[in-house]
Amino acid sequence: MKIFNWVTAGLAVLTLAACAPSTAPQAEGGDEKSGTLQVWLFDEPNRAPKEKVIQEAIKEFETANSGVEVEVTYIPTTPARHEKFKGAFNDPASAPDVAEYGNTDLAEYAAAGGFADLSADVSAWSEGSDISPDLLQSATVDGKLYGVPWFIGVRALYYRTDVFKELGLAPPTSIKELAAAARKVRAEKPDMYGMAVGGEYTFGALPFVWDAGGDIERLDSAESREGVRAYTDLFTDDNCPPQTCASLTGGKTVELFASGKAAMGLLGNFNRSAVDAGPAAGKYAVIPLPGAKAGSVAPAFAGGNNLGVMKSSKHRSLAVEFLQLLAGRTYQTKMYGAMGNLPTLTSARDQIAASDEFLLPFLATVSAGTKFVPIDPAWVKIDNQKVIPTMLQKIVTKQATLEEATSEAATAVNAAFGRP
Amino acid sequence: MTQVVVPAGVRHPRPRSGRARRFAPWLYLLPAAAVLLPIFGYPIYMLGLLSVFDYRQAQVSGGEPTSFIGLANYRTLLEDDKFWSILAQTVFFAAALVIATLAVGATLAVVLTRAGRWPRLLLSFAAMAAWAAPAMTGSTVWMFLFDADLGLVNQVLGIDGFNWFYDKWVTFGVVGATVVWHSFPFVMVVLYAGIQAIPPSVREAASLDGASEWQSFWQIIVPMLRPLITIVVIQSVIWDFKIFTQIYVMTNGGGIAGQNSVLNVYAYQTAFGSSEYGLGSAIGVVMTLILLVITLFYIRALYRTGERL
Structure with missing residues (x-):
């Protein structure tokens, strides 16, 4: 009888061990050259002007790449965004290819392994060097660049x-x-x-x-x-x-x-x-x-949002290309016109500063030196x-x-x- | 199973052998168990399972391997002063809510039996509306009522700018009122139905013997309604201990410096806010155990007094 009890206990432990809570399968990305590119952007309180600029970019992108369709989903900026992103990391099938995210959330998302390393793509990009090293640092975790800073808020x-x-x-x-x-x-x-x-x-x-x-x-x-x-x-x-x-x-x-x-x-x-x-x-x-x-x-x-490419993306080159279009000088400038988003490209910022006095105190603040929260998943915990x-x-x-x-x-x- | 041989000539089904009698209740329970076990058993099993793992966002999405850490989550919890203070105030708040809900519900149930037709209809309708209002909607409306600058309450009282959600106990009072408003109709309806089922002759006899209204409530109605009261008490304890929406919505996730947090809000913030799914599950397990103990105490108390559920 005693042996029987031991066997039962052993079996129970085995069952427990075998049933460890599930973990999402590590998604293998791909590099398909056609199909639908899924993009997640934040739903700002005043979305219409943003949407207009994005539509323009999509049109330009679809004309340049035949057989490609871009689908944009606007996601909330409230804490519910975490659920959306966690869902995307856990189920690659419902994940976007390109996503906008707040730079304070970066560390948590990087630790979750959700975004692709874009270091090589950005150093090969003609406009990449126009972003100051400080800013790139705010999108970097452990030497890997998980996104391109899209705009800053001061x-x-x-x-x-x-x-x-x-x-x-x-x-x-x-x-x-x-x-x-x-x-x-x-x-x-x-x-x-x-x-x-x-x-x-x-x-x-x-x-x-x-x-x-x-x-x-x-x-x-x-x-x-x-x-x-x-x-x-x-x-x-x-x-x-x-x-x-x-x-x-x-x-x-x-x-x-x-x-x-x-x-x-x-x-x-x-x-x-x-x-x-x-x-x-x-x-x-x-x-x-x-x-x-x-x-x-x-x-x-130095708050702001980055654009990143999901690790699970099936259209890696297309995603990077679309990201570079949005983060490029033309569209950063247009986004400033539409939303007042401060560009991350130094040349775009200089050009705008010359034409809009309102920005001067903010730019003076930036040049006096900005600070950032710790780039560590701990920050999300501290914040929450x-x-x-x-x-x-x-x-x-x-x-x-x-x-x-x-x-x-x-x-x-x-x-x-x-x-x- | 052995076949029970029924002697010929016996027409009435006779009590069967001991074994069959022991199995019969289980057989009858089977359909309910087949539905309830998967629905309740599996989540509780998963809850318990998660609570013994180091399971955070990185583990869920596969960034880091999941590891078994035994009771470490529980140790963290028991060493956390915040957990203890939140547990204490949850127990206190729930106890106050149960008492208030029962008092309001029972009083109005008695009022219902006394009231004329129209007042009774009106009261029932108002109570049903409160019952039907989703917790989220109700909380938001109460929040508007008590808004510092635009709220009706402040305008009527002439205390514009008074912040009802500043002091810890005032806040608990307002949130508590909302919770009672949401939950008294159930108590009222159940007790009203119970009172209606008491033969009028019993109460007539009491009043003929010179019992006052108060006496007949405590000496006649309460003892006769005991099984019902037990059920509403257990229900209220469970509901009020698990309170979440009203606190979360009205105090914006726990109030100033988290002074109005309760266990469920704390579990939610730990599990989903901080992505500490393992630790959050441990809080959930502790809550489940506490509720089980409360329920067991009640059932024991019932058996001891010889009452039947």
């Missing part, structure tokens, strides 16, 4: 010229001046927030941390704490009351500024159309976000666990002291990286 300080003029304020040149101006606005105009800040606005807080010499991977260092303090000090009743502002996301701060409820806000070049559609239109100007030192610029986050928002919110709601909250966040970051 945030700078929007402020209301009418309010500043009325109160006799000058555009701030340091964080101290910024805080003083914000408090003055709130004191004189109680219906308004001085500067719109948000407890869930990670990319609004990071420039302050970076400016102080801090870093995401060392949130409990003295420098990081100084930066966190500079940002969380703005969550007070005399600027942006925690009751309202602790739960704001970046998007909500954009709304506050666009709806005329805030005199300042850290918005991106891509938010221009939203602001121009509201009561703040025509009554604002943009300057680079000042740093702690007078006259300095706080490092901005809301490590930085939780830290900010605990401080501004006084659930924890700055020291406690930053130490806790640093522990969570280390855990995400798998460090002790």
Whole structure:
């Protein structure tokens, strides 16, 4: 009887081992020269102009390659995009050939083995050298290039010229001046927030941390704490009351500024159309976000989207060709015209800068030096666990002291990286 | 199986031999088991299986090999302070919800039996509408009602700009109200049907003996409805412990600094947000075990008091 039990247990273990959770088969790509090329692009809030440019590119591409059809699917930019991409990695049959993706998602997707290495294709591409090494680095994991940077987004300080003029304020040149101006606005105009800040606005807080010499991977260092303090000090009743502002996301701060409820806000070049559609239109100007030192610029986050080719693509050359068309100078320029997307090709950016003054503060921010999140799957974890928002919110709601909250966040970051 | 020989001349089917009697219930269970086992058994098996593997996105899509790590996921979980604090507040929140749902449901069930025709129809209709509203829709509508700047509640109370989702307990209160609003109709309908089934003579006798309304509720209705109450309590415990949509939607995934997170939201964020499918499954297993224990306690309590389900 005892033997019987052992045998049963053994069998059970064997069955368990044999039934390890399934893993997607490693898809073998192909290089067919005809058929349908599937393309995934992000569905922006204002898609029509983007769609028009893309249709133009498709027409050009289909004319040049007979027997090829391009089919575009617009996917959401919300966290649901992760599900779409995971689905594509898990089931190559429903995966696209070319896909647009956010550069902060890169590491996770690279670790999942979803995208093809484009290093050789880009160095052979005539326009490849027009992309700065910094930018290419933001699409590189372990020496492999998993995409071509398509456009970048940079945030700078929007402020209301009418309010500043009325109160006799000058555009701030340091964080101290910024805080003083914000408090003055709130004191004189109680219906308004001085500067719109948000407890869930990670990319609004990071420039302050970076400016102080801090870093995401060392949130409990003295420098990081100084930066966190500079940002969380703005969550007070005399600027942006925690009751309202602790739960704001970046998007909500954009709304506050666009709806005329805030005199300042850290918005991106891509938010221009939203602001121009509201009561703040025509009554604002943009300057680079000042740093702690007078006259300095706080490092901005270099966000943006890449175009990549899926590893499972059955039309590798065609996919690369279409990607190069979209990422080439002609279409980058057109996309700027349609969407305000800042080109990644240096020559295209220079050309646009000469013709559009609005871009100057953003370009000044870029040339002052930008920063990026860690290119590691850990970042997706840190982002999803809301490590930085939780830290900010605990401080501004006084659930924890700055020291406690930053130490806790640093522990969570280390855990995400798998460090002790 | 041995054939049971029925003696000639006996017309009524007699109790069969012990063995056949033991098999009969299983035979009757077979159709239900054939449907339920694959539907419930397989996911639970997979859940348990995933929880003992290092299974993240890279493993799912084949970037890295899947490895068996035994109980490491459970160890991570048990050493995680956040898990314990979320577990504690989930238990607390669920208990409060169960009590509130039962109180509201039972009160309205009694009101229904007393009310005239039109008020009864109106109340039933309102309750059915709340019951029929999808959790997502209901949560969104309640969120609009309590919006800081544009919400009806703030306008009526004249406290424009008050953020109902700032303080931890106020937030739990608003979300709890939404959950109760969604779940009281079931309790109300079940208890109302139960009360209707109590012969009027019983309550008449009670009132003739001078029992007050309150006394007759606690001494007559409650004991007679005990089996029904047990069922709605178990159902409510299970529902409220698994609460997800209302918290996820109304507090934007757990509220300020995650202060309003509950176990199910935490499991979802771990499994799908952070792509830690193995660890997320471990949370799921722990939840399943807790619910099993609760259910077992109830069944035991029932047997002890001699009640039948």
